[in-house]
Amino acid sequence: MEKTSETLNKIAQDFITTTVNIGGVYIASLDGLLIAHASKISTDPDRVAAMVASLSAVGDRVSKELLSEETTHVIVQSRTGYIIIKRHGDLVFGVLVQGNDDSTIGLTMLELERLIGIISKQTK
Template sequence: MAINTEKLGIVLQNFVTATSDVQGAALVTPDGLPLAASLPGGMDEERVSAMSAAMLSLGERIGQELARGGVDRIYVEGDKGYGILTSCGEDAVLLVLADQKAKQGVLMLEIKRAVAEIKLILN
């Protein structure tokens, strides 16, 4: 069955607009191609996708080699905000960009919900 990219796009867009302090989100394939995105202006979708894939694969490798097990989430905390990668099953990875004001607990909960919704569309 074909993936409903339109629906994915809407889910991402809703997520970005409805969640406070979230600036953007992208859903990408594990080999680094965009599936759907709602990103701040000036960010190149293709590049963001490739970076997400590289980071996730490295993270998973670290999890494996350093006996941390399967990776649920990869977290980049900078002085201007967060970049959070979450696995969405075998076929997709979700990247969420949030600013430094974001409350981490709320953010994680919102991401969890979005992932559940995305997984429904993907399957």
């Protein structure tokens, strides 16, 4: 697991350095335990991982209740940026996007899918 965590941390670091406007990426288990992260801001990654997993679970619950299906992703937006939270298998991904340009949401979603694909190959 230690080797996997190191590999995922390197992938996360590569992601935030090569993708425009990304301030951080957090990969957590469904119960909120931090698996890997990389961030340009100073924050407690364990705490962020727990919040990301919680928001994913709440989003799923609301979506199941109101739309009768699971969420594809959750977006939390503020004036200075947004966080995209996406569940894939038994992992939850949280991506911090800095900047308030709404046109980057689609591009960020594509980059997040690419990241998930890379990580899926590494964890098989």
